[in-house]
Amino acid sequence: MTSHVRTAITTGDGVRIAYRFDGDEHKPVLLLSNSIGTDLHMWDDQVPALSEHFRLLRYDARGHGASDVPDGPYSLDRLGRDVVELLDALGLERVHVLGLSLGGIVAQWLGIHVPRRVDRLVLSNTAAYLGPPSQWDRPIAELLEAPDMRATAENFLHNWFPARMLQRDNEVVEGFRRTLLATRREGVAGSWAAVRDYDLRRTATLIPNPTLVIAGEHDTVTSADHGRELAATVPGARFTLLPTVHMANIEGQAQFLAAVVSFLTEQS
Incomplete structure (x- = not known):
């Protein structure tokens, strides 16, 4: 049975978190966790290939997509607990986790704090630390004072994709632009606060789960060195470098999918 029903849970602090399943309910569950400024549709193009092997659980992080947008700074602890509450509400004891960018930070949190809920971890285009914290204060303040999301959206797109994808009307990039422009500033600023405050x-080093770290060779947000450092920190982690910028799942889709599927399906 293939399910595409999109619905929501409500967290302990009263925030509605939207989610959806795709794929056969008898397959192992793979949770996908998103970048700041995106919603669960950032994985749309990867769903067909991934759902051949997994039942996919996607969700909109607080502040994004169809989930609620509470005011004020968010913490990584809260973003991680949102996922735990989602798994609890759905009766899922243990899942694979694939997170990119902020989603990869949340995935690290899960491996550190609730490793028994995680089977294998894929940490893509992410880092264990993006400091110093002071560098985030001005962008947060400027975003909250801005008239809209337009300047921030263009900044994100230039950090996410190579110039060749930005030069013409690329349908994929346009989809990300529409999502960014529809995202409320409070959600992005709240998420940036979580990035500012985490380390x-x-x-x-406490993550016990089998882990694959994927980095982009040309990523200016979370650099290849960030990926190497993370892979060296997580015990036994593997490292894969792709010739991409930040959105490795989009720009390097074939190589990305090959690396993810191979790692998650191999026999231990």
Whole structure:
């Protein structure tokens, strides 16, 4: 049975978190966790290939998509607990987790704090630390004072995709632009606060789950060195470098999918 029903849970602090399943309910569950400024549709093009092997659970992080947008700074602890509450509400004891960018930070949190809920981890285009914290204060303040999301959206797109994808009307990039422009500033600013305040450089050593770290060779947001450092920190982690910028799942889709599927389906 293939399900495409989109629905929501409500967290302990009263925030509605939207989610959806895709794929056969008898397959192992793979949770997908998104970048700031995106919603669960950032994985749309990867769903057909991934759902051959997994039942996919996608969700909109608080502040994004069809989920609620509470005011104020968010914490990584809260973003991680949102996922735990989602798994609890759905009766899912243990899942694979694939997170990109902020989603990869949340995935690290899950491996550190609730490793028994995680089977295998894929940490893509992410980092254990993106400091110093002071560098985030001005962007957060400027975004909240801006008239709209337009300047921030263009900044994101230039950090996410190579110039060749930005030069003409690329349908995929246009989809990300529409999502960014529809995202409320409070959601992005709240999420940036979580990035500002987190530091997993020491605690990532506690992750016991089999882990694959994927980095983009030309990524200016979370650099290849960030990926190498993370892979060196998580015990036994593997490292894969793709010739991409930040959205490796989009720009390097074939290589990305090959690496993810191979890692998640191999016999332990």
